[in-house]
Amino acid sequence: MSDFITQIPYPLLIFLVAFILLNLTLLNVAYLTYAERKLIARMQQRLGPNRVGPRGLLQPIADVVKLLQKEDIIPYGVDRSIFKIAPLISLVCAGSGIALIPLWERFVLSNLNVGLLFILALSSLSAYGVILSGWASNSRYALLGGLRASAQVISYEIAMSLALLSVVLMAGSFNLQDIVKAQVSSPFKIYLIPQLVAFFVFMVSALAETNRVPFDLPEAETELVAGYFVEYSGIRFALFYLAEYFGMVVMSALAVTCFLGGYKGPFTIPGVPFFWFLLKLYLLLFFYIWVRATLPRYRYDQLMGLGWKVLIPLALINLFFTAFLKLYLN
Amino acid sequence: MSLLKKLLLIEIWKGLLLTLKKLLLDPFVTIQYPEKDKVIPAPGFRGRHALVRDPQTGDTLCIACMRCVRVCPSQCIKVEYEIDSETKKRKVIKYEIEALRCVYCGYCEEVCPVNAIVLTEFFEYVGFAREDLYFDKERLLSNWDEFSSQVKRPYLNPFWKPRGIPEKFLPIKKRNFAGV
Numbered sequence: 001m002s003d004f005i006t007q008i009p010y011p012l013l014i015f016l017v018a019f020i021l022l023n024l025t026l027l028n029v030a031y032l033t034y035a036e037r038k039l040i041a042r043m044q045q046r047l048g049p050n051r052v053g054p055r056g057l058l059q060p061i062a063d064v065v066k067l068l069q070k071e072d073i074i075p076y077g078v079d080r081s082i083f084k085i086a087p088l089i090s091l092v093c094a095g096s097g098i099a100l101i102p103l104w105e106r107f108v109l110s111n112l113n114v115g116l117l118f119i120l121a122l123s124s125l126s127a128y129g130v131i132l133s134g135w136a137s138n139s140r141y142a143l144l145g146g147l148r149a150s151a152q153v154i155s156y157e158i159a160m161s162l163a164l165l166s167v168v169l170m171a172g173s174f175n176l177q178d179i180v181k182a183q184v185s186s187p188f189k190i191y192l193i194p195q196l197v198a199f200f201v202f203m204v205s206a207l208a209e210t211n212r213v214p215f216d217l218p219e220a221e222t223e224l225v226a227g228y229f230v231e232y233s234g235i236r237f238a239l240f241y242l243a244e245y246f247g248m249v250v251m252s253a254l255a256v257t258c259f260l261g262g263y264k265g266p267f268t269i270p271g272v273p274f275f276w277f278l279l280k281l282y283l284l285l286f287f288y289i290w291v292r293a294t295l296p297r298y299r300y301d302q303l304m305g306l307g308w309k310v311l312i313p314l315a316l317i318n319l320f321f322t323a324f325l326k327l328y329l330n
Numbered sequence: 331m332s333l334l335k336k337l338l339l340i341e342i343w344k345g346l347l348l349t350l351k352k353l354l355l356d357p358f359v360t361i362q363y364p365e366k367d368k369v370i371p372a373p374g375f376r377g378r379h380a381l382v383r384d385p386q387t388g389d390t391l392c393i394a395c396m397r398c399v400r401v402c403p404s405q406c407i408k409v410e411y412e413i414d415s416e417t418k419k420r421k422v423i424k425y426e427i428e429a430l431r432c433v434y435c436g437y438c439e440e441v442c443p444v445n446a447i448v449l450t451e452f453f454e455y456v457g458f459a460r461e462d463l464y465f466d467k468e469r470l471l472s473n474w475d476e477f478s479s480q481v482k483r484p485y486l487n488p489f490w491k492p493r494g495i496p497e498k499f500l501p502i503k504k505r506n507f508a509g510v
Contacts, residue, residue, distance in 0.1 A: 043349045045359045294349045295342065 017109050018099070024274075025098050028281075029245045030060035036289045043293040070234035075138070078231065082136035087232065087239035090129025093122045094243040097250035102177045104263050104273045115176040116168060119254055120161055123209055126247065127153040130211075130218065133240070134228040145227025148300065149218035152208055155307040156215075160205035162315035163198040166322040167191055167258045180262035190261040197318040199259045201311050203287070206251040208307065210244060212288055214295040215303060252284035253277075260284075374488035376434040377453035379427045379465055380474035382446055382510055390471060391446035394420040398438035398447055406431035407438060425470065429463040439489045443501035445510070448487050450477040484509030 008016070034049065034056070041048030049056035074083060100115040102108040112118055127150050134146015168174055170191060171182035183191050192199050208215040219227030229240040256262060256277060265276030298306065335341070361367045371377065381390045394411035410424035438447045450473065457463040465473065478485065486509035497505050 039353065043353045045352060045356050047358055047360045047362070290346060290349060294345045 014109070017107070021098065021103070021109055025095070025246070025249060028249055029242060030064070032245050032249065032285060033063070033241075034060050035285075036292070039286070039289045040293045043290075064238065067238040068235055072234040072236060073231075075231050077138045079136040079138070082132050083231075084236070086129050086133035086136060087229075087236045087243070088129075089132065090126055090243040091239045091246065093126035093129060094247040094250060097122050098246070098253060100176055101250070101253040101257055102180055102262060103277050107273065108177060111175065111177055114174045116164055116174045116179070116254075116258075119250065120157070120164070123160075123247070123250075124153070124157055126243065129240075129243065130228050133232070137228070137231040139231050141224045141226070141230045142228050145218045145224045145230070148224075149211060149228055152211070152215065152217060152303060152307075155304060156205040156208035156311070159201050159307060159311035159315045160209060162312065162319050163195075163201040163205065164254075164258060166195055166198045166315075166319045169319070169322050169326055170195065176257050176262075179258055180264065183261050184264050189264075190259065192259045192261075195259060195318070195322070197314060198322075199255070201315045201318070202255060202259065203284075204306075204311060206255065207288070207291065208303070210247040210251055210288075212244075212248065213292040214298050216297060217300055217303060248285060248288055249281070252281050252288070255284055256280040371451045371453060373451065375451045375453065376436050376449040376489075378450050378455050378473055378477070379429060379432070379470060380448050380450045380477055381425060381467065381470040382448055383471050383474050383478075385510075390422060390425065390467065391444045392422045392425060392442075393444055393446070394422045395443060397441045397443065401437045401441045403435060403437065404431045404433050422467070425467040427465045427470065429465055430460060436489045439487060440492045442490075444503050445487075445490045445507060448474070449489070450474070450487075451481070452477050478510075486510075 037059070038048040038056070049059040052058040052062045074080060097119040099109040100112055100119055102111070130149040130153070131146040134142045134144075134149070137143070167179065170186070171179040173179060173182065183189070186194075188194055207213075211218050217227075218224075219229070224230070229237055232240060260280045261276075263274070263277040265279075269275045361369065363369055381392065383389070384391050392409075394409060396409055399405075399407045399409050406428040408424065408426040408428075409422060411420045411422050413419070414421055434449060436449055439445070439449055452473075455463075486507070490507060491500065491504060
């Protein structure tokens with residue numbers, strides 16, 4: 001097997017890995033929407049999608065086909081070029097983070113030494129997609145949504161970065177592969193136990209970063225109709241939608257890698273290389289959906305208050321504590 | 331204590347537990363109406379119109395008193411009658427209900443002195459043209475046949491004896507009526 005892999009020319013190998021990764025992620029994202037609808041329906045004692053295919057399993061495909069057929073409306077008065085490119089910025093920034101996540105010991109598309117920083121940078125950049133779409137739409141709702149999104153993403157990013165920094169301090173590397181290895185060789189096997197506070201801060205910030213309930217103010221239906229993508233239709237709308245779910249997957253994958261021991265499990269399962277990674281990933285994604293079905297939306301000032309007055313101080317204290325312990329123990 | 335509660339997010343965990351319980355334990359409340367579940371309307375549900383067929387004569391019980399025509403708020407009942415020259419009794423020759431105009435108030439069955447008209451509990455009826463929902467006398471009688479074959483006899487519609495009216499104020503035929 002390994003001989004066979006080494007015989008493939010490198011560019012082709014990269015292409016192959018990227019292809020597998022893309023398809024795997026797209027499939028996950030597509031069925032994440034299905035799982036979300038189905039699970040929320042169960043939590044509200046409804047049935048959820050059950051018309052397309054057995055138990056509605058083909059629903060995501062039907063959705064994609066429908067959205068592809070829809071007219072791509074470009075309203076009068078929008079900034080055309082920005083309007084067209086904004087969903088792409090959003091999707092690329094949200095989606096490309098997955099390339100850096102080590103899905104398996106030998107399966108990581110780009111093993112960057114600054115992997116963590118790169119993902120953080122990408123997630124900040126995705127705010128551009130949101131705010132540009134809000135600005136270019138020439139609509140009040142979209143602009144308000146974009147403004148909210150940028151404020152929210154910027155404030156929660158600080159807390160998130162600080163939470164991840166304490167992980168970096170413990171592992172001594174920005175490389176995600178190294179973080180996983182350092183984690184496994186650490187006394188608790190996973191960083192969740194010593195870094196519980198950081199994990200909590202990270203999860204809350206990740207909810208806010210991906211604009212999910214209870215922090216979905218940028219797309220608050222009751223106030224802003226759909227927020228920054230209110231003017232979008234058809235495939236461009238689908239791209240925004242996709243970006244949101246890609247963001248969820250990337251953030252969960254990052255949490256798995258940094259806090260839950262990545263692809264390592266208590267024992268190896270032969271033949272299913274991604275088993276532990278996917279299991280942990282699905283658990284976290286379930287958490288996202290679960291929270292969405294449970295919590296109401298935060299008010300805007302509460303959101304800012306939580307970010308700046310609770311999460312950032314908490315993450316800072318945790319960071320100092322970690323640094324102190326690290327110095328003291330060495 | 332309340333600070334600890336706040337710090338540990340007790341309320342949020344309670345909410346999460348509730349949704350998890352709903353996910354795992356509770357049954358669906360969705361009624362999958364045409365495919366799996368059958369809906370049985372409550373007695374007195376005001377559905378499709380029918381004229382009760384008299385088991386003796388095989389014709390309607392209607393005596394053409396015109397009360398239903400007068401009471402109908404949407405004026406969707408049309409009745410014509412002729413007077414028999416020998417017995418001097420009225421005889422219905424035309425009894426028509428335009429179901430599309432009907433508001434299903436049930437006044438006609440309440441006011442009918444002989445319990446001839448009824449809004450049956452049958453509700454699964456549609457039409458592709460206006461004529462399909464324009465019931466003449468024959469169709470109203472056949473509606474009754476269709477309905478009465480599926481229902482437990484004797485059948486007594488609650489609107490035939492309106493609640494809150496003492497028995498003695500009702501027309502004679504309604505007073506001791508036990509169903510058809």
